[in-house]
Amino acid sequence: MQRRQFLQTSALATALLGGMPLSATAKSAKGKVLVVGGGYGGATAAKYLRLLSGNQLDVTLVEPNSTFVSCPMSNLVVGGLRQINQISTPYTGLSRNHGVKMVKDYVTAIDVEKRSVTLKSGKTLAYDKLVLSPGIDLQLDKIEGLAAANASGQILHAWKAGTETVGLRKQLEAMPDGGTYVLNVPLAPYRCPPGPYERASMVANYFKQYKPKSKVLLLDANADVTSKGKLFKDVWASEYKNILEYRPNMKVTGVDGATKTVRFEFEDPIKGDVLNILPDQRAGKLAVDSGIANLNNRWAEVNYMTFESTVAPNVHVIGDAVQGAPLMPKSGHMANSQAKVVAAAIVAQLSGWEPNTKPLTNNTCYSYVTTKNVIHVASVHVYDAEKKTFLTVPGSGGVSAEPNELEGTYAWNWAQNIWADTLA
Secondary structure, three states: OOHHHHHHHHHHHHHHOOOOOHHHHHHHOOOEEEEEOOOHHHHHHHHHHHHHOOOOOEEEEEOOOOEEEOOOOHHHHHOOOOOHHHHEEEOHHHHHHHOOEEEOOOEEEEEOOOOEEEEOOOOEEEOOEEEEOOOEEEOHHHOEOHHHHHHOOOOEOOOOOOHHHHHHHHHHHHOOOOOEEEEEEOOOOOOOOOHHHHHHHHHHHHHHHHOOOOEEEEEEOOOOOOOOHHHHHHHHHHHOOOOEEEEOOOOEEEEEOOOOEEEEOOOOOEEOOEEEOOOOEEEOHHHHHOOOOOEOOOEEOEEOOOOEEOOOOOEEEOHHHEOOOOOOOOOHHHHHHHHHHHHHHHHHHHOOOOOOOOOEEEEEEEEEOOOOOEEEEEEEEEEEOOOOEEEEOOOOOEEOOOOEHHHHHHHHHHHHHHHHHHHO
8 A cells, every 4th residue: 555545544544433543443353244235325334344444344245236326416317418327337446446245136134133134145144243225215105106107117216326317318308399397306305405406407407408498397395495495596597487497385196107197285287298206215125124214114213423223233324214313414425424434433343442422424415507507515514422413513514605617517526536435
């Protein structure tokens, strides 16, 4: 390892582990850690478990896909500004550069007492510590007709980046000029608070340039825009006045894929040419089936200092599946940040030390609003031992003053940096 790389890694370890140097972790951390799910949370955790233990921990990542596809920046694919390959990264760097063992499979069951998991293939894997990063499940059954319409490809959500992202883009390209694209926003909490508003902006941007007679109809179940509200609304008024229409308090209750109709609690049904329906969300199926999603059978409750499940010892849950602390969003950056806290806590515990009692997480979320202009929101969160939760550090973050091209440069650089931090 080059001196500069060593110093950087040592400094990171010292910060995360509360003063313990990297050399100490390399000599004392022993055990098997199993990571389930290769999103921003799981892939980062696997990498940093190896880094912070001086490559002493035996780390296995179970992930069914060969390639990571980023949800952040996927709206650029929907809007035609990027291609899916530009937001995709193979998992090979984790094994090649860090010695993470990769298992291409699904976990179907967790045995907390025996500390083992069962794979879809039938194989059993043992662990000393389990990091569960299952992401979200979209509750298609909560909207009448949506499961069937989604299965047939008539109505897509594209809220898990990949095949549906490309499919939605193709639907928009095939839509005639003068058509209507209908996108809804589910009740919070949901994955990526500003995501639907960015998507609506990107589609409006596409229509403005190539299908100027078309319309974006954005139907929000919430009373107002849930993130960067003023910034989004200002852009819609100035850039997409006759293209994008925003309506709050519009909760979708049913759809008809054949007639392309959306139904609501109180309002009259609406028809569109492309329907992009986002249902309510909850922790991934594995967390629900195993009882780890113990809050209303929807989100996982954790000890925020270590992200260990409150109902499953030695199981640490991170990412969108977690019941978030105040003002802690379900975002890719937050999952990446939580993963480092968990990696440090596990290395400390398997070394016989107390974990850091004041871990930090941070978040930055960029949203494209035109081809080049971008807005952002950022925050830093610190664990409060007395309140047993993360609190936002006053003055730590902030929001853009206005959309600008410079942030567009920052946004794409941020994406490439976090992809490298997660997977390289």
